[in-house]
Amino acid sequence: MNRHQDPRYRTNKRYTLLTGATGLVGRYLMRDLLLKGHQLAVLVRPTKQELARERIETILQMWEEELGHRLPRPVLLTGDVTQANLGLSPKQFRWAKNYLDQMIHGAAVLKFSGATPDDDPWKTNLGGTANVLDFSRLCDISHFHYISTAYVCGKRDATVYEDDLDVNQEFRNDYEISKFQAEQMVRESDCFKTKTVYRPAVIVGDSKTGYTSTYHGLFLYLRLMAMLIPEQSRNAEGVFETPISIPLEGDEPRNVVPVDWVAKTICHLVCTPEAHGRTYHLVPDKCTTAREVIEYCYEYFHSSGVKFCGRGKERTGDNELAQQLFENTSIYASYETSDPHFDKSNVNKFAGHLVCPPLDKDMVFQFIDFGKENRWGKVKPKTPKVARWIETHLTEIALAAQKTMGVLRINGVNRLLKFGLDIHGPGGGQWQLAVNDGKFEVTPGLPDDSSPILKLSDIQINDLLLRNDESEVTHKDASAVSIDWAAPLESVMAKKSESDS
Ligand SMILES: NC(=O)c1ccc[n+]([C@@H]2O[C@H](COP(=O)([O-])OP(=O)(O)OC[C@H]3O[C@@H](n4cnc5c(N)ncnc54)[C@H](OP(=O)(O)O)[C@@H]3O)[C@@H](O)[C@H]2O)c1
Numbered sequence: 456m457n458r459h460q461d462p463r464y465r466t467n468k469r470y471t472l473l474t475g476a477t478g479l480v481g482r483y484l485m486r487d488l489l490l491k492g493h494q495l496a497v498l499v500r501p502t503k504q505e506l507a508r509e510r511i512e513t514i515l516q517m518w519e520e521e522l523g524h525r526l527p528r529p530v531l532l533t534g535d536v537t538q539a540n541l542g543l544s545p546k547q548f549r550w551a552k553n554y555l556d557q558m559i560h561g562a563a564v565l566k567f568s569g570a571t572p573d574d575d576p577w578k579t580n581l582g583g584t585a586n587v588l589d590f591s592r593l594c595d596i597s598h599f600h601y602i603s604t605a606y607v608c609g610k611r612d613a614t615v616y617e618d619d620l621d622v623n624q625e626f627r628n629d630y631e632i633s634k635f636q637a638e639q640m641v642r643e644s645d646c647f648k649t650k651t652v653y654r655p656a657v658i659v660g661d662s663k664t665g666y667t668s669t670y671h672g673l674f675l676y677l678r679l680m681a682m683l684i685p686e687q688s689r690n691a692e693g694v695f696e697t698p699i700s701i702p703l704e705g706d707e708p709r710n711v712v713p714v715d716w717v718a719k720t721i722c723h724l725v726c727t728p729e730a731h732g733r734t735y736h737l738v739p740d741k742c743t744t745a746r747e748v749i750e751y752c753y754e755y756f757h758s759s760g761v762k763f764c765g766r767g768k769e770r771t772g773d774n775e776l777a778q779q780l781f782e783n784t785s786i787y788a789s790y791e792t793s794d795p796h797f798d799k800s801n802v803n804k805f806a807g808h809l810v811c812p813p814l815d816k817d818m819v820f821q822f823i824d825f826g827k828e829n830r831w832g833k834v835k836p837k838t839p840k841v842a843r844w845i846e847t848h849l850t851e852i853a854l855a856a857q858k859t860m861g862v863l864r865i866n867g868v869n870r871l872l873k874f875g876l877d878i879h880g881p882g883g884g885q886w887q888l889a890v891n892d893g894k895f896e897v898t899p900g901l902p903d904d905s906s907p908i909l910k911l912s913d914i915q916i917n918d919l920l921l922r923n924d925e926s927e928v929t930h931k932d933a934s935a936v937s938i939d940w941a942a943p944l945e946s947v948m949a950k951k952s953e954s955d956s
């Protein structure tokens with residue numbers, strides 16, 4: 456049963472708001488939800504260099520290049536989770552109240568420690584989640600989805616179940632505590648029909664392309680190796696020598712998951728109503744070990760010489776290479792020695808068909824190749840190419856619709872024309888246009904009733920706008936209305952009069 460057939464979802468409020476869409480997980484989730492035809496809105500803040508709409512456009516154009524086809528554009532809400540009402544303008548807030556039915560809250564700061572409780576990670580992870588919960592209540596949102604982390608389990612080492620949360624565990628850092636308290640707050644909120652929690656383990660790049668937008672965790676280790684190994688001396692066989700002692704057994708399990716699998720699984724669960732209301736451990740079926748990753752790196756970099764000297768052993772006589780590695784990765788030291796077994800029964804039950812790709816040699820090679828090509832995050836994303844931002848041409852489109860309506864007058868009467876405009880591709884977007892005798896009203900998002908929807912690509916709409924500029928159409932000179940304009944609008948009108956009769 457899909458969302459629109461499920462009685463719990465029979466509502467005119469059809470939009471889902473995603474926070475964190477510019478982040479690593481969020482950009483995959485945005486792509487996957489749009490591909491599933493989800494009516495999506497995103498909450499994005501501008502940067503010093505880019506407007507919020509440009510940031511989303513950059514990401515969607517990257518996906519379009521990879522997919523080889525256009526995607527719809529989500530409704531954009533410019534805001535910030537650390538502000539009351541998420542910093543939305545009154546107009547945007549009204550829209551949210553009328554149209555939002557679901558919230559997927561993924562925005563967070565992945566900083567491990569904060570100087571004061573007013574600082575990050577608390578400010579965004581705890582304060583931000585409190586604001587998102589308040590906002591969702593005010594907007595009467597029914598279904599709340601929260602992206603937590605598997606590490607709300609803190610330093611536990613026994614099996615952790617998906618229903619577990621507070622078992623008096625100790626934590627490694629402020630990030631874990633902030634996410635733990637935020638998940639508690641979500642669980643305690645009582646204003647939603649369903650609350651669903653996703654707990655990913657350590658997220659790495661794309662299992663197929665190696666892509667990442669952040670260089671922490673495994674990518675930090677890989678970057679250091681890529682920088683430092685070529686500076687070492689080679690032995691007689693030409694192999695780089697990396698004589699480092701690591702105070703581990705080497706076989707300690709690490710729960711690592713590729714971002715594409717995390718997003719695909721969350722997307723599937725969001726789109727499966729009967730899966731809502733539970734907690735999901737997004738963890739691998741098979742853990743990774745430091746020994747495996749180092750062996751893959753030996754092969755990639757033609758190096759050798761790492762020794763595992765045993766867990767907890769004192770390191771002595773570190774060479775410069777070892778010093779650099781350990782100094783730069785010290786924030787992860789507490790994660791290296793232990794990782795619990797995470798039970799994933801709920802994931803297996805509702806998304807077991809989506810198999811988590813294991814971190815193997817090919818994947819690690821992809822990550823290093825991607826990191827090198829991307830100069831470990833230094834290559835700036837391409838500036839988005841937009842011929843026209845359609846939102847700045849809505850008046851023109853509404854007037855053209857009105858002219859065409861003149862041609863299509865039914866029984867000599869101009870009637871209210873309300874239709875959705877769904878423009879896929881660069882500069883596109885989703886709007887609702889209501890036109891009546893030269894007056895028109897524009898609302899973001901597609902209509903929530905049975906009004907027809909005019910779905911065009913950016914190329915088609917740009918072509919129509921260009922023809923419209925060139926034609927000397929007047930209200931009386933109906934025959935001069937561009938045939939291309941008339942055709943799509945005629946079909947919209949036909950559907951409208953069918954539904955009216
Ligand atoms: N990465 C992991 O290994 C991992 C593991 C387990 C769980 N998680 C969880 O998964 C979620 C996504 O993580 P990620 O790796 O995708 O992180 P990320 O790449 O750092 O993205 C964080 C996102 O949050 C947004 N954000 C931060 N502060 C905000 C604010 N004040 N207002 C609005 N948006 C704000 C960021 O927006 P800007 O682009 O504007 O900064 C960005 O879109 C988080 O909840 C995280 O705790 C991550």
